[in-house]
Amino acid sequence: MEVSRKRLEEEVVFMSMVAARMQKMKAENLIGLGNHNQRKTDNHSNQEIDVTRSHLNYDLVAQTKNYKKDIQTFINENKASSRAVRKDAVLVSEWIVTSDTDFFKTLDQEQTKKFFEVAKNYFAENYGEENIRYAQVHVDERTPHMHLGIVPFTDDKRLSSKTIFNRQALKNIQEELPIELKKQGFAIERGEQGSTRSHMAVKEFKEYKETIHKHGELTKEVDLLEKDYQKYQVVMDTVKDSTVQTEPVLEKRGFLKREEVETDKVIISKEDFEKLHEAYRYVPVLKKELKKAKRAERSQAEEKMMMKEQRDELKKENKQLKKMVAGAKKMISKLDDFLEKHLGISFKDALAEQKDNHQEEQTLESEKRGPQGPIL
Template sequence: MSYLVLHMDKFKKDAIRGIQSHNRRERESHSNPDIDYSRSVGNYDLHESASDNYSQTIQNRIDDLLMVKVVRKDAVHMCGLIVSSDKSFFTRMGKEEIRRFFAEAAAYLTDFVGRENVVSAMVHMDEKTPHMHFLHVPVTPDGRLCAKDIYTKAALRKLQDELPRHLQNRGFQIERGVEQQKGSAKKHLDTREFKQQQEMMAAMRQDAARLEAILFDLQKQIELAEAQQVTLEEENESRKKVISEAESRLKNGPKLPAANFFNFKEVLAHAQEKLNAYQKALSDKEEIAQERDMRERQAQTLLYERDRAHEAVRMAQSHIQALKTENQKLRASMAQAQEKAASALKDMQDFILFSGNQLRFQEFQLQREDERKMNARNREQARLAAERDRQIPQEAEKPNRPRGMRMR
């Protein structure tokens, strides 16, 4: 079963224009190569009164609050929730079912933040994984602009628990994201590292395919060499038989008759015929021996090539196995990194979404440090004031010293 991805981020006034440009694809972004602008026409906004001017819509909502205090320049004007899951979750669904999934999530989040505060619920279908950007003005139930009072740790945990259950009740096979354990490394796989690992996996698959092709060719060469070796051995046996027959004829052939004055011509002709046969047998034997030696050398060469091919096959199989093992490790590492990226970080959960959050998190840390220092100063001042308050009654209670008498 797949896990729900739910991330929250906060935006100040000066960041709203850039968020609008990204969500509505008002201009091409070179910083995000995952966007396929040819598919941007498939993006859609699920909010019934979606705005094409986020800043104006947000300002109108803030004006409706009729707040007594002036809104601070560094106040959070908009909050964003990203809803998504892994790619395999969406590949099992059609476009209408994907739209229903995001519509159900948007309906739940609308009830959570209040319909009058929703700015947009844009679904992006032009990136590698479908996801929804749900944007709203952070207005508390008592009419204050205060994001930190809305997204407390308890509220975020409740949101992470209840939204998956809501989607399960609507028929979607999805589970709550895994929380990161306390003390574990707070590290997630960023987009660049993820793509680098994907490229490494693709390169390893190409190497494995190339080695498997080489392995196939080597096996065919081995089969051919073994077949040629059998043929050579059969030919050598045939030539050995021919040589043996020639030697037998020379050895066991008819003897020349005794020559005399009357038959010397016949004996001479017969001797010449036998000599020619003997010379031919010697020539055939020498030729066959040379050809046999050549065939044996060819056979030795084929055996050597076969052994080399076997060694190459063994090395290729070993390399392929190593690539498969490394691929499995890489997949496990990527799965672990993706699981960490999908978990709800307890201490930094408000600052995970975009790369600019690091600066906002640093600002948040500085603000917290200033608050701690101010609280420490206030406590010290209160302590000093309390000591002064205790000293005043003590001085009032002291008896007056009698004045000394002057001697005449």
Template sequence: MIVARMQKMKAPNLIGIGNHNRRRIENHSNKDIDLSRSHLKYDLVGRAYNYKTDIEKYINENKASPRAIRKDAVLVSEWIISSDTAFFKDLDEDQTASFFRSARAYFGQKYGDQNIRYAQVHMDENTPHMHLGIVPFTKDKRLSAKTVFDRQALQTIQEDFPKYLKEGGFDIERGQEHSNKKHLTVDEYKKLKDRTELKNLKEIEQELNGKNQVSQSELKKLKKEYGDLEQGYDGLVAKVISADKEFKVKESDLTRFGYRENHEIEKKPVLLKRGYSVVKTSDLEQLEKAASFSLLATKKYDKENTRKIVLERQLENEKALTKDLSERLKQTHKQLNSVQKKLDSFIEKFTDQWSFAKEYVKQAFGKNLDGVYAGFQEKQQEKQQKTSRKASRDDLSR
């Protein structure tokens, strides 16, 4: 089957990919590279010696807009063109070169031959492949990878590219049709390929299922922590409301400590005793009671005023805790969303890896795993439905 995978390259990416494609470094992270065979590489166009400098120059000289290129713009859409080892096994060196020339011609006809700035063929790895760099210019010379290689364009390439090669005499087929699955990266593909050569299908399935269970347990743990935070938040809100009500009650109690209206007290001076006066016994008793009440009211007022201050401070503390908890809730929501995305990505990758393993075993041993795969899909759908139902129940409970 044909391998045609695209990745977007921005200005900083061009330095690293240029060094890799042209084999300018000796210490490669890719251990499949046989440096003793690196001299067999060749470029079918040879228009970019220094990828970043030469490609930026080409864009600036040909773009329609006088404005500078955005720093985050996609400068090159790089296609990796290849097939499986069995396909190249039946081709000699000239036929292999003809295959890559045909692939370059297809993209040149569709997207402009001059826009292909490099077509580097590598023969020093397990499987021959070509890095094809296309500057995504529209017909009116706008730099727009989203426009040139939109979803429709990618689907058309997957349909037409293998037909074009087949018409050229190559026994090649397209990949799985109507697939929305994310492609594996080069490193992921090579790691999976190595694992399938060392492990049987059952071991791979057990390993991937184990990873899925870990992801599910992490999600369950985070959801429990989120529920505990929400419960604590509700408790704090209730305490704040209770403290506010209690404060208002005490405040109304303090207003009742007003002094009653005084009536006029009769008093007469005492002869020969300056500073003394004679008052009625009933008035004296009234004054004594008023003084006692006033002293008691003052003490109670001081006590309630102190309690009021304490309650105000407690209320401020509760508000601060509520604000802090609100921030923690937001962060937990983000964590939950992140875990859910990772889980979805893992399930998607797991399905892709299963497809690869199934094809590998079918080709290697001639076994038909359609029944096994169908059973796996049913189990996977059941897991996803259970997860969706649980998430719905959690949302309703909240």
């Protein structure tokens, strides 16, 4: 009897704990999120991912192939409001469910799957089976874990992660999930309250968050480029559709100044001049944004975790941008010809003169400073 009590005490002391943490995902995160969860590349900076075992991963829901497209479609078809979803709205509350490595070593393949099925069913019962869009289990890393994606719909079909997963809800999950797992025979208990200990590989989790963040930054940069180009296009369309009226400037020549001769200058209305000036003002803006696009392309080429779906979508965006750039260059060329013909000014000459003045200013500034040694 004494031995049995001792064994029981040892089991309680060394019982594993369930770990469940949540990440809020926006539209800009969904492509990178899907590529990571579905292992759409064999190149991972996380060395703990064993690509030879990635085929053993599975999705307990298996109804979301394209994270961004499918999840946004689900939301638009089920939300109560007819208004568009805000760009910064949380579309998915992703839970990562796991335990410690030693715990999973005591389970076989079927028992491991059952562990995650019980966890998935708990969330389905409390937050709606239809709202769980994926339940991706990764067994190709040191510690098996599940990425569970829940669209945070309220009962009246409003999108609100803040309401669904409030402080009390998070507390309930930490308390109730271990109970459900214990009912199914798993030797598990809740994690330490307020503990920051992680059962999942820290490096893998940081890599996961960094991947999502990088893709979000790239999406923002492309959006800004498109907005700036649209503003530029409005100005260019205005210039293209306008008819600029000009009158030649006459100059009196000859000994008695009686002969009037047309010069290479023209008179233009103030309104027409302001239109042309506005279009000219956007030229450096366009050049700046084109440099941003090129930097974004170089950044993509250097990415170690280039995802197939992301690459395909960015190719489409790049093709559209090239068409936009080609159209803009053609428009600039036409505007340059027009200004040179009617006003006698040229973008090329103006830019060259600006560059020469800048170089001259740098030379003068250098001469004023004189020779300088290294700063110690």
